[in-house]
Amino acid sequence: xxxxxxxxxxxxxxxxxxxxxxxxxxxxxxxxxxxxxxxxxxxxxxxxxxxxxxxxxxxxxxxxxxxxxxxxxxxxxxxxxxxxxxxxxxxxxxxxxxxxxxxxxxxxxxxxxxxxxxxxxxxxxxxxxxxxxxxxxxxxxxxxxxxxxxxxxxxxxxxxxxxxxxxxxxxxxxxxxxxxxxxxxxxxxxxxxxxxxxxxxxxxxxxxxxxxxxxxxxxxxxxxxxxxxxxxxxxxxxxxxxxxxxxxxxxxxxxxxxxxxxxxxxxxxxxxxxxxxxxxxxxxxxxxxxxxxxxx
Numbered sequence: 001x002x003x004x005x006x007x008x009x010x011x012x013x014x015x016x017x018x019x020x021x022x023x024x025x026x027x028x029x030x031x032x033x034x035x036x037x038x039x040x041x042x043x044x045x046x047x048x049x050x051x052x053x054x055x056x057x058x059x060x061x062x063x064x065x066x067x068x069x070x071x072x073x074x075x076x077x078x079x080x081x082x083x084x085x086x087x088x089x090x091x092x093x094x095x096x097x098x099x100x101x102x103x104x105x106x107x108x109x110x111x112x113x114x115x116x117x118x119x120x121x122x123x124x125x126x127x128x129x130x131x132x133x134x135x136x137x138x139x140x141x142x143x144x145x146x147x148x149x150x151x152x153x154x155x156x157x158x159x160x161x162x163x164x165x166x167x168x169x170x171x172x173x174x175x176x177x178x179x180x181x182x183x184x185x186x187x188x189x190x191x192x193x194x195x196x197x198x199x200x201x202x203x204x205x206x207x208x209x210x211x212x213x214x215x216x217x218x219x220x221x222x223x224x225x226x227x228x229x230x231x232x233x234x235x236x237x238x239x240x241x242x243x244x245x246x247x248x249x250x251x252x253x254x255x256x257x258x259x260x261x262x263x264x265x266x267x268x269x270x271x272x273x274x275x276x277x278x279x280x281x282x283x284x285x286x287x288x289x290x291x292x293x294x295x296x
Contacts (some may be wrong), residue, residue, distance in 0.1 A: 001033040002088075003063045007054075007078055009039050009046060012092050014071035015247045017049050020067075024248065028255035035063050056084040061184075064117075065258065068092065071156045072163060083108050088115040093122070094165045095274065097158040099282040100182045101232055102275060117254045118274050121174060121246035122166035126239030135174050138228040141292060145171060145224045146211040148250070149220040151192040155190040159288075160196040160212040162184075167210060167222070168181055168277050175202050180280060183287035186295045192216055199285045 006016045017037060023029035036052040044051060057063055057082060066082040068091040072135060078094040079279045082089050083105065095104040095118045109116035147167050157163040161183075172295055178200040186195040188288065193215035200208040244252075256262050287293055 002031055002065055002255070003035045003060075004032045004067060005035050005052065005063050006037040006049070006064045006067045006069060007057070007082075008068065008074075009043065010068035010069060010071075011036055011262065012247075013037065013039075013067075014046070016067050016069055016251070017046060019245075019248045019251050022050055024244065024252070028259055029248070029253045030253070030259065031259060032065070032255050037062070049286065054081075058082065059086075064088060065090070065254075067254075072097060072158045073156055077104065079105050080108065083112055083114055083116065086112060086114065088117075088118065088258055090117045090251075092119045093169075094162045094278065094281070096116075096278070097162050099275070099278045102278045103252045106271065106275065114159065115257045117255070117257055118251060119247075120250050122169050124246035124249040126242045127236055128170065129222075130237040131170075132174060134230075135226065138230055140175060140204070140206045140208075141227045141229060143171075143175070143226040144208045144209045144211070144224065146213065146223045147221075148213045148218040148223075150214065151216060152214045156274070157175060159281075159285045160194065160214070160286040161198065161288075163280055164196075164212045165277055167212070168280060169273065171208060171210060172273055172277055172280075173206065175206075177203055178208065178280060180256045180283045180287065182293075183209075183284045184293045184295065186214075186287035196284070196288060198287075200280075240243060 004020060006013050014079060017034065020032055020034040034049055035048045037046060038054050038057050039051060068078045070078055072094060074282060075091050079089050079091050079095065102145060106116060145167055147164060152160060152163060181199045181201055183198040195213045198210045202208060222236060224236055246281040
């Protein structure tokens with residue numbers, strides 16, 4: 001059994017506790033044993049999980065793994081502390097709010113011989129799996145992925161290209177490596193509104209656009225318009241109901257890595273995708289922060 005602690009008990013952390021307490025029978029997650037959780041707030045026990053302090057979690061030899069579910073701005077520090085303490089780490093995306101920090105953390109994990117797993121739930125939803133099937137084998141002409149949602153607290157969540165990295169991961173996973181050609185940012189701070197637009201080229205020089213639009217009253221949803229030589233896909237497919245939720249699927253993958261059940265080829269490909277997305281996110285932020293690319 002692999003003693004595991006959850007750090008942070010917001011929405012994601014609470015789901016992690018639930019899934020650790022209720023693993024699917026005969027799944028890799030049965031090898032994970034919830035030791036407790038860490039929170040800045042004094043909340044006592046949650047479900048059957050006991051609250052422990054951070055220092056004890058870092059020192060305790062019975063804890064071999066940590067699941068980091070804190071605010072985005074705290075991910076880097078939390079990951080670093082647990083890796084330095086010799087623990088395996090699962091962290092919600094984004095792993096860090098700078099590309100350099102992400103590369104440094106990955107290097108630290110390799111030096112320590114520990115698993116560093118960045119959550120994959122954006123690729124594990126039934127909606128995305130169905131979309132990937134529909135895109136497979138088609139030749140892209142051009143495409144747009146447009147996300148809308150409520151106002152973003154960038155002090156806690158990071159720049160939109162980092163906070164929204166799940167959408168960037170979709171594009172990389174569907175269409176391969178991308179090159180940033182331009183990026184702009186529109187802000188109306190008095191209205192709590194922002195819109196980031198990033199333009200890419202695929203390896204075949206086909207244009208892709210990613211838009212993150214945030215503001216009061218904006219419905220949380222993704223819209224697509226992917227055009228192929230065979231026609232356009234303008235709506236996300238209606239997926240069948242999921243038998244296993246994406247957080248549980250992600251937890252099973254983390255456990256498989258701890259058990260040595262994931263191939264080196266898969267691990268190398270995943271590392272490339274995660275770090276490439278973070279490199280692109282930083283490049284987009286740098287473009288947007290140029291005065292000529294920011295509009296108020």
